[in-house]
Amino acid sequence: MERYNHRETEIRWQKVWEERGTFAAGEDYSKPKYYVLEMFPYPSGRIHMGHVRNYTMGDVVARYKMANGFNVLHPMGWDAFGMPAENAAMENKVHPAHWTYENIDAMRAQLKSMGLSLDWNREFATCDPEYYSQQQSMFLDFLKAGLVYRRKSKVNWDPVDQTVLANEQVIDGRGWRSGALVEQRELTQWFFKITAWSDDLLTALDGLEKWPEKVRLMQRNWIGRSEGVRMSFELIDQGSHVSASAIELFTTRHDTLFGASFCAMSIDHPLSQELAASDPSLQEFIDDCRRVGTSEEDIEKAEKKGYDTGLKALHPFDKNRQLPVYVANFVLMDYGTGAIFGCPAHDQRDLDFARKYKLDVIPVVVPRDVDPATFEIGNEAFVEDGVMANSDFLNGLDVETAKDKAAAALENQTLDGKPQGERTVNYRLRDWGVSRQRYWGCPIPVVHCDACGVVPVRKEDLPVALPDDVSFDKPGNPLERHATWKATSCPECGAAAQRETDTFDTFVDSSWYFARFCSPRATVPVDREAVDYWLPVDQYIGGIEHAILHLLYSRFFTRAMRETGHVGLDEPFEGMFTQGMVNHETYRAAEGAWLSPAEVRIVGEGGERRAERLSGDGEVAIGSIEKMSKSRRNTIDPTDIIETYGADTARWFMLSDSPPERDVIWTEAGVEGAHRFLQRIWRLVGDAAAHLADAGDGTAPEEFAPEEFAPAALALRKAAHRALSELGNDVEHLRFNRAVARIYELANELGAFLGSYDSNTPGAAFALHEACGILVQCIGPMMPHLGEECWARLGFDGILADQSWPGVDETLLLEDTVTIAVQVNGKRRDELTISRQLTNAEVEAAALDLESVARAIGDKQVRKVIVVPERIVNVVAA
């Protein structure tokens, strides 16, 4: 028999699907829908194994749901704006658009070679003017609805490249490209009011039951809700004449107010800035703090430092106490009010600070059963619950009650005519800054007019299109220095005005693309009827690296779109799944250079296993297994794999063995194993097809089901229906590795049946026909080309992709007999195959009758026999 030829077959079936429009989403909105989406790729130029894994999973779900009668939407597009295109433009003198669209063409061809069930009619790239003009239109709606505002904000400024850098582009305080020392600059930037939904974005997480708990938790932490008190300490000005009469701060430990021994504010706090203006040594202190790098490590190592401003703050509950006010490096401007009170006894940071500056450490919470008079704080703050002490009216209370009482007292006290404190909820989440000073992004559609200020572009004038004639030979934003692009007239007064030269953060583009797929050619952002039908996305699949920002921004965007009437729901993604990474061994030459798997040959196995260099000699060290990455050169090119083994093999391997949420290790042996299985299926189907042809009519409709089945035929039927039932369940829960195991089992059963096939046995042909059909249909979503080829070879009607999912015959899942274990004192001694009809007493008798059981009991007395029907018998003897 000829071997399966994937090269010829895969292209042929891809053409058939395309010509028949098999995967075009239907427009019949009365049918039940299912929206499967995988995170769309950045068009870097090549797909990688992570894409193969991601898109294979989505494809299995899409094809399975399609067979189950759903109108399936399974689209693909390109997250096409962003820095790499500009970098390429600078390095290779290619226009970002040209570079991007060429990459898209290359990657589209690669994706098509995978045989994915995508509706390519809906494809778009976020850099298409048709897409970003709708984004601009929606921005104008958000602006009108008050969901967008402008304010000054700090950015990392690279003085050499004349550009703004993202935090991750700042390495050790220097620009990643230029190496120049990065400056902090204040620019006026656009912000989306994501904090308007802080609480809703948090509480709605509870309803996202089909999301991984891990992702929900990460979002919860990111939003960072904490309940506390916003309060003021009155300032006693000792001659420095500051403008403020009080300092406002946020605390969650107002119970410990009596333990306060200082106040501290951030170096960026307005009051710090004001004081520094007339205090050069404070200015120097602030500059020193700034110089400490921005990396996490630097911050972690940085010692706590403070500068005593000389100001004093009056204790809210004890007018005889005055606390020193410091400017301190460990206080964050971005959280709360940028100022704190320090209670060293019950906060580790405050304790470190207090020890350094010899400030009081007054314990006000004391562990139960400990005498307050003898309780002392060493080098560790006491942060647990206990009994209040040294705290006037709070003494003797527990922490929770003390918080209540302290908050109430602050609320009843006035300072400057307002309550001195107020219970509030504080969030870590901050508004989303979307301005980027770059060319390759969606222009923010506003103009700046000297007379009218910031004016939105009229919708009929959209899109504000990017100019093509730009140069990247100079640093800075090409839009900024373009000869004519900026010049326009004010939509309100008609006077000469200037375009906004900032473009959107690319996270904006990906925050609504899933909605655009519902009506990708609409002349409005989204067609309401289409989104009402298709949204939410039923199953979204992507990498854990987008667990926070992309998903949170999309959730925000959906709410903003609801408020502006574009959609009718809050949550875009009903089901979310984060798949694991694809890893590979690493190889290193003697001189330390990384080697790619293609340059290495593996010899020996087990302890003898070692690597040799293909080109000449030289030791090669086999290194650890790492995520595939260019830097370690341990990548495998999907195109090579598809060329050598076929798309089906690659897809099968990606689904086998490893649970989809965990990392998978790509190995040569694994791919070969996958390929062998594919060939084995082809042989089994070939054998079966020959037998079925001999039997005459290749098709065996239901009504031809024989009255009688020989045991082997019945067993095969049962195996097929059991596999079908379990596989369906596994795919529904995205447990692809288990679904794969079910297919192996069925293939094994079928192989055994064929090995002793006798066409004269009652029901043999029918059972074979049925089992082959089920096997091929089960394989279909995973190895679709092989599935089609087998379907045709068996002489079945139509094409596999059009078939309905087979029904499970429940009666075949029920066995008359069941095998149960028999234990004596919890140890398994034997097993018993019995009729399901037996009563517990009969089962007990049968178990006690076993010779092995009698032996295990020996001369002990049977005290009790536990019978769990259809599961186990346990004889307790003593």
Add this chain to the structure above:
RNA sequence: GCGGGCGUGGCGGAAUCGGUAGACGCAACGGACUUAAAAUCCGUUUCUCCUUGGAGAGUGGGGGUUCAAGUCCCCCCGCCCGCACCA
């Protein structure tokens, strides 16, 4: 530091409700076919002990609950991930 996850054969991993631990795959070993090899097919494969047949141990370690624990509870160890001066 805080939060979360995980720990099962040589390896990847099954075990959905507390009820036969190791499904399925990889690798290995033995056999068949072959002049030979590859491919394929059949079989064996948790460990230890003894003679077929058994016996004992076994899910990171220790304790507990239970007739019964990979699964539930407590303590400890190790690895991985996320967040990180969040007041």
